[in-house]
Structure formats: structure tokens, C-alpha cells
Amino acid sequence: MDEKNVIKLSPLRPVVGKAIITIIVIALAALIAFQSFTIISAGHRGVVLQLGAVQPKVLDEGLHFKIPFIQTVIPMEVRVQKSETSQTSASRDLQTVSTTIAVNHHLDANNVNKLYQQVGFEYGSRIVDPAIAEALKAVTAQYTAEELVSKRSEVSTKVKEVLAQKLSAYHIILDEINIREFMFSEEFNRAIEAKQVAEQQALKSKLDLERIKIEKEQEITKAQAQAEALRLQKQEVTPELIQLRQIEAQLEAIRRWDGKLPNVTGGATPFIQVENK
Template sequence: MNTESVVRNPNQNPKQVSRVVIGAVVILVLVILGFRSFAIVEAGHRGVVLQLGAVQPQVLEEGLHFKIPFIQTVIPVEIRVQKAETSQVSASRDLQTVTTTMAVNYHLDGTTVNNLYRTVGMEYRGRIVDPAIGESLKAVTAQYTAEDLISKRSEVSAKVKEALAAKLSMYNMILDEINITEFKFSEEFDRAIEQKQIAEQQALKSKLDLERIKIEKEQEITRAQAQAEALRLQKQEVTQELVQLRQIEAQLKAIEKWDGKLPNVTGGATPFISVDK
């Protein structure tokens, strides 16, 4: 006999109606309990188990898990790499104001997220990460002058990373990497740096000019010495025989160029008389 027949039949026993209603309620409760008896931990997360509000020692891995309905609650906590970007104002060793922009990559230790949830809660970035970044930056930048912060950026970055990793590890957080993207100083300091760079460039140019002039002078001296040495060697090679040989060569060239006519008058003790053919 179904519920519809019970409703339509006014003479039906009320006890039977009650049993049907109770059965339906029990089935509904069982379905609800069935759904609330399982928890799914998504990829890249861990599950923190709360039993009547108390954090339990076990941490749930990714996947489907059984829990006690209405007694236990599963809080998902992300353990994937997270990024924090911040801009911090600090002072250098020479008391220059420095604004540092830095990006930080970190993640939570999946095996101890229950301890982090118990001691810090889900607001761990605002309570732990951001203050730790500021403290680490201020502690390191105070060890360097403003110019050293620029010229030794890799060294500064390594020290900041070491200090920040130590602070985050106290709360079961793991530092992956940091990147200092910018050091920004006051306008007065920027102008002073610019003037210094201009002066250094001018000094370097003057030094290079002096070196160039020195090299050119040495080259001229070398050329002059080489020419003098060549002349000296030529003088050593000039002999009486060489002079006579050159004279004979000159006479032979003159004879080759002669057209067969005698000159009208020639110099010397005995002049030639023109003889007409």
C-alpha cells in the first residue's frame, strides 16, 4: 500500500501513515549522512581535520576521505607555490632612504599544515610572510651603502633570501626564490649618482686621450728612428765604385736618348765646332 492510497482512504490506519513518514525521514537522513561522511581534497591542497573544533594530528592527502558527520570538518589548505610582491622602505648604511621592490615565491610544508593552521590560521601571509619580508630587507640593506646596494645586488639578494628563509621556516613555510626587481632612491641621490657617472666618464675619456697621444708619439719616434737608421745604412753602402757605376749608368741612358747630332757648343777646355753635314 503506498502513500497515495493512504491519503485517499480516510479509513486507513494512522499508524501506517506514521511508519511511512518516519521511513522517508530516515532515508533522507541517511542520504544526508552519506554525503557528509566523505571529504574531497583537491589537487595542490592538504586537508586539516577539525574534530569538534580541535585540530587533529593527521593531515589528509589529495583524494577522497571518510570523516565523521557533524563531528569532523576538513579544511583545505593550499600547498602550491604562492607569490608575494611587496615594496618596502628602509635605510642604507649611509642613511639613504631606499625603496625596495621584491617578489617572493614560497609554499607551505604539506606535512605540517595542521600546525600552521593551529598557530597562525589561514591569514598567514598578512601575519607572517609580509612582516618577515620587511624585517629581512631592512636588516640586510642596513649593512650596505646605497651605491653597494646597486653594485652588489646579487650578494644583497642572497643575504635577504637566507634571512627570509630562516624566518619562514619557523612557521613551516618553505622559501623557493626571491627577486629584487628595483632599488629606488631619493631624487637628490639619483642626481649625485648621475653627476658622479658623468665625471667618471670624462675622466676615463681624458685618460684614453692621453694614452692615445702617448701611443701616437711613440709611433712617430719609432718611424723617425727607422728612417734615420735607413739613411745611416744607405750612407754606409755608398762607395767610390758605386758612385762610378751610377755615373756610367747615367751616361749609358744619355747615349740611348742621343739623336746622333753633335751640339753646337759644349763646355770644357776644348769646344766642339759645329760641323754641318
């Protein structure tokens, strides 16, 4: 009975073997086809590795052919990236300066293969962060603590120039930086506050002194004008002017007289002079 079953099943073995081989071939073909193409997403570039060696060609966005099992494509993001770090440095007058700086940068799309070959994926911690620290320290050492506050825009421009130069050596392009407020020690802050108060008081005293000086000059000018007016009036006084003023005074008295003689007896009429002609 067993021998008959073996005889009956033996013709099926070649068919099964062929089916398995066919499936394997199809699977290998599908795998090869899948490995022959790669897609580069938007905002990325492809670094081609051929048996581990970086190739000079950089793949743009889209669908690309590659040699299966021989070439590997590494995607590298070329969109703007942000690095934000807190840094501590020293000013020219040896004051400790703390600040937070935010840096926007992106990879040079045409040279991502060189960056990958030199640095790899960890370019942020290996290149960008150390370059930020070095640039900030190099620039803040050129200014006093007070100048870092008063010339913040100038400091930011210099940091950007130094940092851009450092990053460009590794095919990283600097877009923009943002330096937040500089922070100093409590002792320095108190010293700055005291100096500002003293400067304000000195300015107030100076303004008060200038005001007093102006008022004094105004009084002197006014007194000089009054003295000059009196001198001119004295020069213009003549006997005829005195007589005219007397006549005007008598006429004013007559105009105001109510027709009644004064009750006081004795003496002459106070304001009427009669001359015989």
C-alpha cells in the first residue's frame, strides 16, 4: 500500500519544484525592480553611495534609477533648519555674558555629498553648535558689557559674519541669527543701575544750572532795559514838559470837580489859579 502511494505521488514532485523556482524568480525580479529605483522627497537631496563610496552626483527631488545592491541613496534635508543654544562668554572688560542665540541655516544642495562625506548626519552637534559658540565668544570679547547692550545690532551683524564664514567651510549656508537679550551678573546690573541714576541726576543738575543761568541773564537784560528807559526819559524831561504835565493835572481836577467847595476853611482854592491880565 505504501509503495503504491509513493508511486502515485512521485510524478507531482517536478511540478512542485518548478512552482517553487518560479515563485523565487518572481520574488527576486520584484526585489531587483524595487531596488532599482529610489524617490527623493521634497526639500531633500540624495547622496549616492556605491559600495560605500560617496559619488560626485547629487540626486534632486523625484524618481531616480540606481544599481540594485550596489548603490545606496542617503536622503539629506536641505530646507531651513533652526538651532537654538544658550551660550556664556566674556566681554572685553571681563564681565560674564549669558545669552540665547537662535540660528537659521540650510545645507548647500549642490554639496550635500561632501558634507555627508566629511561630517555625516550629526553636523548640527559637530559643526553648527560649536561654530555658534566660537563666533559669539570671538565677537563679545571685542566689546565692553555696556557696549554689548547699546550696540546690539552691530554685535549681531558681526556674529553673523563670523558664523557664516565658519559654516560655509562645511557647505552650510547661514540664513539669519537672532540674539536675545544679554544677561549679566547681579553685581554688574546693580552697578549699571547706579550709574544710570547718577547720570540722570547729573543731567538734571546741569539742566537746572542752565535754567538758572538763563533766568539770571533774562533778569539782567530786563534791568538793563528798564535803566535805559529811565535814562531816556530823564533826558527828555524839559521845563515845558513839566508845565504841560501841571496843566494836564489841573484840567483833570476840574473835570472831576463836583461844583462844591471843600469844607476846610482857610487856604486857597486847591486847583484854580487866576492870573490878572
